[in-house]
Amino acid sequence: MANQKLRGDISLELAKTISEQANNAFNAGSMFEDVTPTTRDLLNHWFGESYTDSRTFNFHEGQKQSILNVIYLHEVLKIKDVLDIYSKVDSDLIPFVNLADLKKEKYSYPKYAIKMATGTGKTWVMHALMIWQLLNAKHEDSYSGRYTKNFLVVAPGIIVYDRLLDAFKGKIKEGTQERDEKTNDFYSNGDLFLPEAYKEEIIRFIQNNTVTK
Known part of the structure; x- marks a missing residue:
């Protein structure tokens, strides 16, 4: 038509x-x-x-x-x-x-x-x-x-996957394989993402429920 x-x-x-x-x-x-x-x-x-x-x-x-x-x-x-x-x-x-x-x-x-x-x-x-x-x-x-309360985040490749790990778990500490949780997006930009009344429960959820592949 x-x-x-x-x-x-x-x-x-x-x-x-x-x-x-x-x-x-x-x-x-x-x-x-x-x-x-x-x-x-x-x-x-x-x-x-x-x-x-x-x-x-x-x-x-x-x-x-x-x-x-x-x-x-x-x-x-x-x-x-x-x-x-x-x-x-x-x-x-x-x-x-x-x-x-x-x-x-x-x-x-x-x-x-x-x-x-x-x-x-x-x-x-x-x-x-x-x-x-x-x-x-x-x-x-x-x-x-x-x-x-259940989320599955799918990355299209290793570069994006690593960026998502930085976002949720924090960047890798220099000279180690450990991640610094205080460098994740929720800590670094907490003033934006996290209302004070909900801040602790969101942080706890991210810390305790983020798993890798």
Whole structure:
């Protein structure tokens, strides 16, 4: 069909609409009403002006957008599966997607992808989203099945794998094979990642639950 949109165009259009809706909800304050108290604490700490103005380092706009988009889909829209994203964000796109494909089992649960260029801080976004999931899993009043304490991080090669070990376990001490945990991302950038009320439990989790291949 002449007016048939390419699949890539649909994905980009969907992503743009998600960003617009997430920003509107955040800026209007309605997002804070729809998320959990734990998520509200994190959003305030990460993006509230009283915190960002007092820190040397903050998430840049692309990182902030990625974090907001995932939280918006998961907590505000309460997405159940990939097709649900289209239905709740922009149902006008549904006629242009492969419904048979999206109804496959591999798309039957909340599934999000973040596309960022090399060197733009994907690891920090991953840290934030893991903290968000972890703290909500630990602090929700009753089990919802929408948060987890279990994470599998897959690296595409040795260089990235070593960088991830630095991020979670700290850099190797000079002249040894031991890692200095106080050089990991969570210690080095604790003011950014860790609200004071949750700091100790996040640090303990990272120390006690990070394993290597």
